Amino acid sequence: MAEVKLHGVWNSPFSCRVIWALKLKGIPYDYIEEDLPNKKSPELLKYNPVHKKIPVLVQGGRPICESMIIVEYIEETWPHKYPFLPTDPYERAMARFWIKYFEEKGPAIWMVSQTTGDEQVKFKKESLEILRTIDDHAGTLGKKKFFGGDNIGMLDIALGCIAHWTEVIEDVAGVKLFEAHAFPYLHAWTQNFKEVPAIKENLPDRDKMLILFKRGREKLLASQ
Amino acid sequence: MAEVKLHGVWNSPFSCRVIWALKLKGIPYDYIEEDLPNKKSPELLKYNPVHKKIPVLVQGGRPICESMIIVEYIEETWPHKYPFLPTDPYERAMARFWIKYFEEKGPAIWMVSQTTGDEQVKFKKESLEILRTIDDHAGTLGKKKFFGGDNIGMLDIALGCIAHWTEVIEDVAGVKLFEAHAFPYLHAWTQNFKEVPAIKENLPDRDKMLILFKRGREKLLASQ
The missing domain is CATH 3.40.30.10 (Glutaredoxin)
Structure with missing residues:
Protein backbone atom coordinates (compact mmCIF):
# COMPACT_ATOMS: atom_id res chain seq x y z
CA MET A 1 0.00 0.00 0.00
CA TRP A 78 9.60 16.29 -2.83
CA PRO A 79 11.41 19.42 -3.98
CA HIS A 80 14.45 17.93 -5.73
CA LYS A 81 13.06 15.74 -8.48
CA TYR A 82 11.46 17.74 -11.30
CA PRO A 83 11.02 21.11 -9.55
CA PHE A 84 7.75 22.87 -10.42
CA LEU A 85 8.74 26.36 -9.29
CA PRO A 86 11.82 28.48 -10.00
CA THR A 87 13.96 29.61 -7.05
CA ASP A 88 13.74 33.35 -7.74
CA PRO A 89 10.98 34.97 -5.62
CA TYR A 90 9.89 37.26 -8.46
CA GLU A 91 9.50 34.40 -10.93
CA ARG A 92 7.64 32.38 -8.29
CA ALA A 93 5.29 35.33 -7.74
CA MET A 94 4.68 35.54 -11.51
CA ALA A 95 3.77 31.83 -11.67
CA ARG A 96 1.43 32.29 -8.69
CA PHE A 97 -0.15 35.39 -10.26
CA TRP A 98 -1.11 33.48 -13.40
CA ILE A 99 -2.26 30.42 -11.47
CA LYS A 100 -4.56 32.65 -9.40
CA TYR A 101 -5.78 34.36 -12.57
CA PHE A 102 -6.76 31.04 -14.13
CA GLU A 103 -8.22 29.66 -10.90
CA GLU A 104 -10.53 32.69 -10.70
CA LYS A 105 -11.43 33.13 -14.35
CA GLY A 106 -11.03 29.63 -15.84
CA PRO A 107 -14.43 28.22 -14.73
CA ALA A 108 -16.07 30.47 -17.37
CA ILE A 109 -14.74 28.06 -20.06
CA TRP A 110 -16.53 25.12 -18.42
CA MET A 111 -19.69 27.21 -18.03
CA VAL A 112 -19.97 27.51 -21.83
CA SER A 113 -21.06 23.85 -21.76
CA GLN A 114 -23.44 24.39 -18.84
CA THR A 115 -25.50 27.27 -20.26
CA THR A 116 -27.55 28.31 -23.28
CA GLY A 117 -28.67 31.54 -24.99
CA ASP A 118 -27.50 34.89 -23.65
CA GLU A 119 -25.83 33.31 -20.68
CA GLN A 120 -23.73 31.10 -22.93
CA VAL A 121 -22.84 34.12 -25.10
CA LYS A 122 -21.58 35.89 -21.95
CA PHE A 123 -19.44 32.91 -20.91
CA LYS A 124 -18.11 32.51 -24.46
CA LYS A 125 -17.02 36.17 -24.46
CA GLU A 126 -15.35 35.75 -21.07
CA SER A 127 -13.64 32.55 -22.23
CA LEU A 128 -12.21 34.25 -25.30
CA GLU A 129 -10.88 37.08 -23.13
CA ILE A 130 -9.20 34.55 -20.82
CA LEU A 131 -7.63 32.68 -23.74
CA ARG A 132 -6.53 36.03 -25.26
CA THR A 133 -4.87 37.11 -21.99
CA ILE A 134 -3.09 33.77 -21.51
CA ASP A 135 -2.06 33.61 -25.18
CA ASP A 136 -0.52 37.08 -24.85
CA HIS A 137 1.37 35.83 -21.80
CA ALA A 138 2.44 32.67 -23.69
CA GLY A 139 3.76 34.99 -26.42
CA THR A 140 6.39 36.23 -23.97
CA LEU A 141 7.86 32.73 -23.51
CA GLY A 142 10.21 33.07 -26.51
CA LYS A 143 11.98 29.77 -27.13
CA LYS A 144 10.81 28.17 -23.89
CA LYS A 145 8.59 25.13 -24.37
CA PHE A 146 6.63 25.61 -21.18
CA PHE A 147 5.59 28.38 -18.81
CA GLY A 148 7.99 26.63 -16.40
CA GLY A 149 10.86 26.88 -18.92
CA ASP A 150 12.31 23.67 -20.41
CA ASN A 151 10.20 21.58 -18.06
CA ILE A 152 6.60 21.62 -16.93
CA GLY A 153 6.04 23.93 -13.96
CA MET A 154 3.16 24.74 -11.63
CA LEU A 155 1.50 27.12 -14.08
CA ASP A 156 1.63 24.51 -16.86
CA ILE A 157 -0.05 22.03 -14.52
CA ALA A 158 -2.72 24.61 -13.64
CA LEU A 159 -3.42 25.37 -17.32
CA GLY A 160 -3.55 21.69 -18.29
CA CYS A 161 -7.36 21.89 -18.40
CA ILE A 162 -7.10 24.11 -21.49
CA ALA A 163 -4.96 21.53 -23.29
CA HIS A 164 -7.43 18.66 -23.11
CA TRP A 165 -10.87 19.68 -21.83
CA THR A 166 -11.58 22.78 -23.93
CA GLU A 167 -11.97 20.71 -27.11
CA VAL A 168 -14.53 18.45 -25.42
CA ILE A 169 -16.41 21.47 -24.04
CA GLU A 170 -16.53 22.94 -27.56
CA ASP A 171 -17.99 19.71 -28.97
CA VAL A 172 -20.57 19.42 -26.20
CA ALA A 173 -21.63 23.08 -26.35
CA GLY A 174 -21.42 23.41 -30.14
CA VAL A 175 -19.30 26.53 -29.70
CA LYS A 176 -15.80 27.11 -31.05
CA LEU A 177 -13.45 28.76 -28.53
CA PHE A 178 -9.85 27.73 -28.94
CA GLU A 179 -9.04 28.40 -32.63
CA ALA A 180 -5.38 27.73 -33.45
CA HIS A 181 -4.96 30.88 -35.57
CA ALA A 182 -6.44 33.11 -32.83
CA PHE A 183 -4.30 31.75 -30.00
CA PRO A 184 -1.10 30.53 -31.69
CA TYR A 185 1.19 30.63 -28.66
CA LEU A 186 -1.22 28.80 -26.39
CA HIS A 187 -1.82 26.24 -29.13
CA ALA A 188 1.92 25.60 -29.51
CA TRP A 189 2.14 25.22 -25.72
CA THR A 190 -0.76 22.72 -25.79
CA GLN A 191 1.16 20.53 -28.25
CA ASN A 192 4.34 20.65 -26.14
CA PHE A 193 2.40 19.93 -22.96
CA LYS A 194 0.58 16.90 -24.32
CA GLU A 195 3.80 15.38 -25.69
CA VAL A 196 5.31 14.91 -22.23
CA PRO A 197 4.82 11.23 -21.29
CA ALA A 198 3.58 11.93 -17.72
CA ILE A 199 0.83 14.06 -19.27
CA LYS A 200 0.08 12.08 -22.44
CA GLU A 201 -0.32 8.83 -20.49
CA ASN A 202 -2.57 10.47 -17.91
CA LEU A 203 -5.29 12.26 -19.84
CA PRO A 204 -8.86 11.00 -19.46
CA ASP A 205 -10.35 9.29 -22.50
CA ARG A 206 -11.77 11.95 -24.84
CA ASP A 207 -14.64 9.80 -26.17
CA LYS A 208 -15.77 8.69 -22.71
CA MET A 209 -15.75 12.33 -21.55
CA LEU A 210 -17.72 13.38 -24.62
CA ILE A 211 -20.44 10.80 -23.89
CA LEU A 212 -20.63 11.82 -20.22
CA PHE A 213 -20.70 15.59 -20.81
CA LYS A 214 -23.16 15.29 -23.73
CA ARG A 215 -25.53 13.34 -21.48
CA GLY A 216 -25.24 16.16 -18.92
CA ARG A 217 -26.00 18.76 -21.58
CA GLU A 218 -29.04 16.82 -22.81
CA LYS A 219 -30.41 16.79 -19.26
CA LEU A 220 -29.80 20.54 -19.01
CA LEU A 221 -31.64 21.23 -22.28
CA ALA A 222 -34.52 18.93 -21.32
CA SER A 223 -34.97 20.79 -18.02
CA GLN A 224 -35.34 24.21 -19.71
CA MET B 1 14.04 56.91 -2.23
CA TRP B 78 13.06 38.59 3.14
CA PRO B 79 12.54 35.13 4.70
CA HIS B 80 14.53 35.46 7.92
CA LYS B 81 12.96 38.35 9.79
CA TYR B 82 9.48 37.55 11.13
CA PRO B 83 8.67 34.47 8.99
CA PHE B 84 5.04 34.32 7.83
CA LEU B 85 4.94 30.62 6.95
CA PRO B 86 6.01 27.52 8.89
CA THR B 87 8.68 25.27 7.35
CA ASP B 88 6.62 22.05 7.38
CA PRO B 89 4.98 21.47 3.95
CA TYR B 90 1.76 20.20 5.52
CA GLU B 91 1.35 23.25 7.76
CA ARG B 92 2.16 25.51 4.80
CA ALA B 93 -0.54 23.74 2.78
CA MET B 94 -3.03 24.26 5.62
CA ALA B 95 -2.28 28.01 5.73
CA ARG B 96 -2.67 28.19 1.95
CA PHE B 97 -5.95 26.23 2.09
CA TRP B 98 -7.51 28.74 4.49
CA ILE B 99 -6.12 31.73 2.62
CA LYS B 100 -7.70 30.40 -0.59
CA TYR B 101 -10.95 29.74 1.26
CA PHE B 102 -11.12 33.34 2.47
CA GLU B 103 -9.98 34.81 -0.86
CA GLU B 104 -12.85 33.00 -2.59
CA LYS B 105 -15.60 33.41 -0.01
CA GLY B 106 -14.63 36.59 1.88
CA PRO B 107 -16.01 39.12 -0.63
CA ALA B 108 -19.54 38.09 0.49
CA ILE B 109 -18.93 40.05 3.73
CA TRP B 110 -18.22 43.25 1.78
CA MET B 111 -21.25 42.60 -0.43
CA VAL B 112 -23.55 42.91 2.60
CA SER B 113 -22.82 46.66 2.43
CA GLN B 114 -23.32 46.79 -1.34
CA THR B 115 -26.78 45.21 -1.56
CA THR B 116 -30.31 45.49 -0.18
CA GLY B 117 -33.36 43.24 0.30
CA ASP B 118 -33.18 39.56 -0.65
CA GLU B 119 -29.72 39.95 -2.12
CA GLN B 120 -28.43 41.35 1.15
CA VAL B 121 -30.11 38.51 3.08
CA LYS B 122 -28.28 36.02 0.84
CA PHE B 123 -24.90 37.70 1.44
CA LYS B 124 -25.58 37.93 5.18
CA LYS B 125 -26.26 34.19 5.28
CA GLU B 126 -23.08 33.47 3.33
CA SER B 127 -21.08 35.80 5.59
CA LEU B 128 -22.31 34.04 8.73
CA GLU B 129 -21.34 30.67 7.24
CA ILE B 130 -17.85 31.99 6.46
CA LEU B 131 -17.41 33.40 9.98
CA ARG B 132 -18.75 30.09 11.41
CA THR B 133 -16.26 28.04 9.38
CA ILE B 134 -13.30 30.25 10.29
CA ASP B 135 -14.37 30.44 13.95
CA ASP B 136 -14.46 26.63 14.04
CA HIS B 137 -10.95 26.61 12.59
CA ALA B 138 -9.84 29.25 15.12
CA GLY B 139 -11.21 26.95 17.83
CA THR B 140 -8.47 24.45 16.97
CA LEU B 141 -5.70 26.94 17.79
CA GLY B 142 -5.63 26.03 21.48
CA LYS B 143 -3.26 28.37 23.32
CA LYS B 144 -1.80 29.89 20.17
CA LYS B 145 -2.48 33.62 19.80
CA PHE B 146 -2.49 33.61 16.03
CA PHE B 147 -3.17 31.24 13.15
CA GLY B 148 0.58 31.55 12.56
CA GLY B 149 1.34 30.45 16.15
CA ASP B 150 2.97 32.93 18.55
CA ASN B 151 3.47 35.40 15.73
CA ILE B 152 1.33 36.70 12.90
CA GLY B 153 1.50 34.49 9.81
CA MET B 154 0.21 34.65 6.26
CA LEU B 155 -3.28 33.48 7.18
CA ASP B 156 -3.55 36.13 9.92
CA ILE B 157 -2.59 38.78 7.36
CA ALA B 158 -5.20 37.43 4.93
CA LEU B 159 -7.93 37.49 7.58
CA GLY B 160 -7.01 40.98 8.80
CA CYS B 161 -10.02 42.36 6.89
CA ILE B 162 -12.32 40.64 9.38
CA ALA B 163 -10.59 42.32 12.32
CA HIS B 164 -11.18 45.90 11.24
CA TRP B 165 -13.50 46.23 8.26
CA THR B 166 -16.40 43.98 9.30
CA GLU B 167 -17.49 46.40 12.04
CA VAL B 168 -17.62 49.28 9.57
CA ILE B 169 -19.54 47.16 7.06
CA GLU B 170 -22.07 46.31 9.80
CA ASP B 171 -22.56 50.00 10.63
CA VAL B 172 -22.94 50.99 6.99
CA ALA B 173 -25.31 48.14 6.11
CA GLY B 174 -27.25 48.22 9.40
CA VAL B 175 -26.72 44.48 9.74
CA LYS B 176 -25.03 42.66 12.62
CA LEU B 177 -22.65 39.91 11.50
CA PHE B 178 -19.75 39.40 13.82
CA GLU B 179 -21.32 38.91 17.29
CA ALA B 180 -18.71 38.12 19.95
CA HIS B 181 -20.79 35.37 21.57
CA ALA B 182 -21.40 33.63 18.24
CA PHE B 183 -17.78 33.63 17.11
CA PRO B 184 -15.75 33.62 20.34
CA TYR B 185 -12.49 32.22 18.95
CA LEU B 186 -12.38 34.58 16.00
CA HIS B 187 -13.19 37.48 18.33
CA ALA B 188 -10.33 36.56 20.65
CA TRP B 189 -8.05 36.35 17.60
CA THR B 190 -9.22 39.82 16.46
CA GLN B 191 -8.16 41.29 19.80
CA ASN B 192 -4.74 39.62 19.65
CA PHE B 193 -4.25 40.68 16.05
CA LYS B 194 -5.07 44.34 16.62
CA GLU B 195 -2.73 44.55 19.62
CA VAL B 196 0.39 43.94 17.53
CA PRO B 197 2.00 47.36 16.93
CA ALA B 198 2.64 46.79 13.17
CA ILE B 199 -1.11 46.19 12.81
CA LYS B 200 -2.49 48.68 15.34
CA GLU B 201 -0.45 51.53 13.87
CA ASN B 202 -1.49 50.66 10.33
CA LEU B 203 -5.26 50.40 10.37
CA PRO B 204 -7.21 52.96 8.35
CA ASP B 205 -9.20 55.48 10.37
CA ARG B 206 -12.56 53.96 11.29
CA ASP B 207 -14.53 57.24 11.19
CA LYS B 208 -13.13 58.29 7.82
CA MET B 209 -14.01 54.85 6.41
CA LEU B 210 -17.50 55.10 7.86
CA ILE B 211 -18.12 58.44 6.15
CA LEU B 212 -16.77 57.17 2.82
CA PHE B 213 -18.67 53.87 2.83
CA LYS B 214 -21.91 55.50 4.07
CA ARG B 215 -21.72 57.95 1.18
CA GLY B 216 -21.32 54.97 -1.18
CA ARG B 217 -24.36 53.27 0.35
CA GLU B 218 -26.47 56.42 0.07
CA LYS B 219 -25.65 56.58 -3.64
CA LEU B 220 -26.62 52.91 -3.98
CA LEU B 221 -29.97 53.45 -2.23
CA ALA B 222 -30.69 56.61 -4.26
CA SER B 223 -30.09 54.71 -7.52
CA GLN B 224 -32.65 51.97 -6.69
Missing part, protein backbone atom coordinates in the same frame (compact mmCIF):
# COMPACT_ATOMS: atom_id res chain seq x y z
CA ALA A 2 1.46 3.35 -1.02
CA GLU A 3 1.95 6.03 1.63
CA VAL A 4 0.14 8.53 -0.60
CA LYS A 5 -3.52 8.22 -1.53
CA LEU A 6 -5.46 10.32 -3.97
CA HIS A 7 -9.23 10.63 -3.95
CA GLY A 8 -10.33 11.82 -7.38
CA VAL A 9 -12.75 11.55 -10.27
CA TRP A 10 -11.46 10.22 -13.60
CA ASN A 11 -12.73 13.09 -15.79
CA SER A 12 -11.77 15.96 -13.48
CA PRO A 13 -8.99 18.29 -14.64
CA PHE A 14 -8.42 19.05 -10.95
CA SER A 15 -7.72 15.38 -10.17
CA CYS A 16 -5.47 15.23 -13.22
CA ARG A 17 -3.37 18.16 -11.99
CA VAL A 18 -2.47 16.09 -8.94
CA ILE A 19 -1.90 12.90 -10.96
CA TRP A 20 0.43 14.78 -13.35
CA ALA A 21 2.36 16.26 -10.41
CA LEU A 22 2.78 12.84 -8.76
CA LYS A 23 3.80 11.20 -12.05
CA LEU A 24 6.29 13.95 -12.95
CA LYS A 25 7.91 13.57 -9.51
CA GLY A 26 7.73 9.76 -9.66
CA ILE A 27 5.77 9.43 -6.39
CA PRO A 28 3.87 6.12 -6.04
CA TYR A 29 0.27 6.47 -4.86
CA ASP A 30 -3.00 4.62 -4.49
CA TYR A 31 -5.93 6.10 -6.38
CA ILE A 32 -9.49 6.02 -5.06
CA GLU A 33 -12.19 6.89 -7.60
CA GLU A 34 -15.05 8.84 -5.99
CA ASP A 35 -18.60 8.41 -7.26
CA LEU A 36 -19.66 12.04 -6.75
CA PRO A 37 -23.02 12.18 -8.57
CA ASN A 38 -24.27 9.26 -6.49
CA LYS A 39 -22.68 9.42 -3.07
CA LYS A 40 -19.71 11.20 -1.52
CA SER A 41 -17.65 8.63 0.39
CA PRO A 42 -17.36 8.96 4.19
CA GLU A 43 -13.59 9.37 3.66
CA LEU A 44 -14.10 12.34 1.33
CA LEU A 45 -16.49 14.01 3.80
CA LYS A 46 -14.03 13.39 6.63
CA TYR A 47 -11.00 14.60 4.69
CA ASN A 48 -12.55 17.68 3.08
CA PRO A 49 -15.38 18.81 5.40
CA VAL A 50 -15.19 22.42 4.19
CA HIS A 51 -15.66 21.90 0.44
CA LYS A 52 -16.56 18.18 0.25
CA LYS A 53 -14.80 18.08 -3.12
CA ILE A 54 -12.13 16.12 -4.91
CA PRO A 55 -9.20 15.97 -5.27
CA VAL A 56 -7.93 15.12 -1.81
CA LEU A 57 -4.39 13.86 -1.29
CA VAL A 58 -3.77 11.92 1.91
CA GLN A 59 -0.25 11.37 3.17
CA GLY A 60 0.37 9.61 6.47
CA GLY A 61 -3.34 9.99 7.25
CA ARG A 62 -3.26 13.79 6.79
CA PRO A 63 -5.48 15.22 4.04
CA ILE A 64 -4.61 18.10 1.73
CA CYS A 65 -7.37 19.67 -0.40
CA GLU A 66 -7.61 22.00 -3.41
CA SER A 67 -5.73 20.88 -6.50
CA MET A 68 -3.11 23.62 -6.79
CA ILE A 69 -2.46 23.60 -3.04
CA ILE A 70 -1.89 19.86 -3.32
CA VAL A 71 0.51 20.43 -6.25
CA GLU A 72 2.46 22.99 -4.19
CA TYR A 73 2.47 20.54 -1.25
CA ILE A 74 3.91 17.86 -3.55
CA GLU A 75 6.54 20.35 -4.73
CA GLU A 76 7.54 21.25 -1.17
CA THR A 77 7.52 17.64 0.08
CA ALA B 2 13.21 53.42 -1.03
CA GLU B 3 13.86 50.46 -3.32
CA VAL B 4 10.32 49.23 -2.67
CA LYS B 5 7.21 51.11 -3.75
CA LEU B 6 3.63 50.30 -2.93
CA HIS B 7 0.68 51.57 -4.94
CA GLY B 8 -2.41 51.36 -2.76
CA VAL B 9 -5.62 52.95 -1.52
CA TRP B 10 -5.82 54.03 2.13
CA ASN B 11 -9.08 52.23 3.00
CA SER B 12 -8.35 48.96 1.17
CA PRO B 13 -7.80 45.85 3.31
CA PHE B 14 -5.79 44.47 0.38
CA SER B 15 -3.36 47.40 0.53
CA CYS B 16 -3.20 46.98 4.30
CA ARG B 17 -2.19 43.33 3.99
CA VAL B 18 0.93 44.46 2.11
CA ILE B 19 1.62 47.35 4.50
CA TRP B 20 1.36 44.99 7.51
CA ALA B 21 3.73 42.50 5.85
CA LEU B 22 6.29 45.22 5.08
CA LYS B 23 6.03 46.68 8.60
CA LEU B 24 6.30 43.27 10.31
CA LYS B 25 9.46 42.55 8.28
CA GLY B 26 10.81 46.08 8.77
CA ILE B 27 11.16 46.80 5.04
CA PRO B 28 11.28 50.52 4.16
CA TYR B 29 9.05 51.54 1.25
CA ASP B 30 7.54 54.51 -0.54
CA TYR B 31 3.77 54.60 -0.62
CA ILE B 32 1.82 55.96 -3.58
CA GLU B 33 -1.89 56.61 -2.93
CA GLU B 34 -4.00 55.83 -6.01
CA ASP B 35 -7.14 57.83 -6.71
CA LEU B 36 -9.17 54.94 -8.14
CA PRO B 37 -12.67 56.40 -8.32
CA ASN B 38 -11.33 59.30 -10.37
CA LYS B 39 -8.45 58.08 -12.47
CA LYS B 40 -6.15 55.08 -12.48
CA SER B 41 -2.57 56.32 -12.73
CA PRO B 42 -0.51 55.45 -15.84
CA GLU B 43 1.88 53.58 -13.49
CA LEU B 44 -0.94 51.39 -12.14
CA LEU B 45 -2.14 50.57 -15.68
CA LYS B 46 1.44 49.77 -16.73
CA TYR B 47 2.20 47.67 -13.66
CA ASN B 48 -1.07 45.72 -13.48
CA PRO B 49 -2.44 45.58 -17.03
CA VAL B 50 -4.42 42.38 -16.35
CA HIS B 51 -6.50 43.50 -13.37
CA LYS B 52 -5.75 47.26 -13.22
CA LYS B 53 -6.13 47.03 -9.43
CA ILE B 54 -4.24 47.91 -6.30
CA PRO B 55 -2.17 46.89 -4.46
CA VAL B 56 0.92 46.72 -6.63
CA LEU B 57 4.37 46.34 -5.09
CA VAL B 58 7.27 47.46 -7.24
CA GLN B 59 10.80 46.35 -6.42
CA GLY B 60 13.70 47.29 -8.69
CA GLY B 61 11.17 48.36 -11.31
CA ARG B 62 9.44 44.95 -11.35
CA PRO B 63 5.75 44.92 -10.35
CA ILE B 64 4.01 42.23 -8.28
CA CYS B 65 0.19 42.21 -8.09
CA GLU B 66 -2.51 40.55 -5.95
CA SER B 67 -2.22 41.18 -2.22
CA MET B 68 -1.54 37.65 -0.95
CA ILE B 69 0.89 36.95 -3.80
CA ILE B 70 2.72 40.13 -2.81
CA VAL B 71 2.77 38.99 0.85
CA GLU B 72 4.25 35.63 -0.19
CA TYR B 73 6.79 37.47 -2.38
CA ILE B 74 7.77 39.59 0.63
CA GLU B 75 8.12 36.39 2.68
CA GLU B 76 10.35 34.74 0.08
CA THR B 77 12.45 37.86 -0.55
